[in-house]
Amino acid sequence: MTDDLPPVPAPDPGPEDAAPGAQPDPGYEYGERQIEDMSEVSFRVGEGRISGYVSIFLGALSVLSVLAYRYPTYLTTAELRASYDGEQLRLFLLAGMVFAVSFGLLTFALKRCKRMGALGVLLVVLAYVLGGWNVELGEIRHTQLSLGVDWFVLDLLASTILFVFIEKVIPRYPEQAVLRPEWQLDLGYFALNHLLIAFLIVIANGFAPAAFGWAVNEGFQGWIRGLPLLGQVLILALCADFVLYWTHRAFHEFPRLWPFHAVHHSAEHMDWLAGSRTHLVQTLVDRTLVMVPLYLLGTSEQALNLYVVLAAAQAVFTHANVGIPTGPLKYVFVTPQFHHWHHSSDQPAIDTNYAVHFPLFDRLFGTYHMPDQHWPIEYGTTKRLPRTFWSQLLHPFRQQAVITAAQAEAEAQSPSQSG
């Protein structure tokens, strides 16, 4: 789907809707992507910006962590609390505060970006005043809804360290800066999706039993649980991928759904953080529907947890700015090259590569596009979306009115055309 509205009533399949094959499109000239000059925002050792940003980053995470210890009922997620040891994590909090101060002081030593260093140190002072690494753990009461500050802090810290490292070591686009355009927007989406995790879990976990409780077969589930762990994970991934393939395809092919998904496609620079850009409605729909096969399969908890971790890592990895040679594995698993093509606005790639785990369903249903060694020239939507968080949140709802008006106009014109 492109953003050139009005797309209704359903037109004959045009070039955008034709499913390209796996081979390079002979009528299309593949080329090298040209990235705009990012030297202004690129990090260079000795300028103080690296230490300034690290200091602010760790200082801010320290403040959030101390608050999470103080108010766990409201700022942590019950599901996640079960998987970590809060007492051991105090060591990481202490290390974070020490590093934040050290990097803050380094900016002064370098006599560069002192304001950033000062802000980092001030954040650590605030974290210390609020209780520091020895902050007393607040009372934990049962509540269904809370903000996932713990999930936000832990995932942001781990993902930043891991993926910034990978993207620097094996980048697909070496000239793309870590702080590329719109990184703040994507960090906002990352924060929202993590803070609302409890809300998403309540809805997603509630839907499957309520709507599909009748379809549970205990004999079948017992057989599934008897399979080896990796077999269970493979079946989970295949079933989830089938559901996600069709959900994803529906978001592309139904004109009223596309504006919600266009938000994800509006990213014009791909990296590990860009994948966070999803409209709340789409996040909710995806998570709710993917829970249905997971619920019906009834695998062991170990298999389910392993699948969730692998799926989350693959989702981030496939958006990342990495040029890892994947060899024949790219025909088996969804790789960065495969998903980068999905995000491309290059003509042969539009409406292709919907799968999230294996390219299998794209091959089966005729939407596979993997032209050998080529990578996209352009990313983003064919028509630019608004560029702020709030305008993107409202964008799909505003588009509904545009689609309704276009439909009414098409209906008004159709009698005279047929006559």
Ligand SMILES: [Zn+2]
């Ligand atoms: Zn898509």
Ligand SMILES: [Zn+2]
């Ligand atoms: Zn994506």
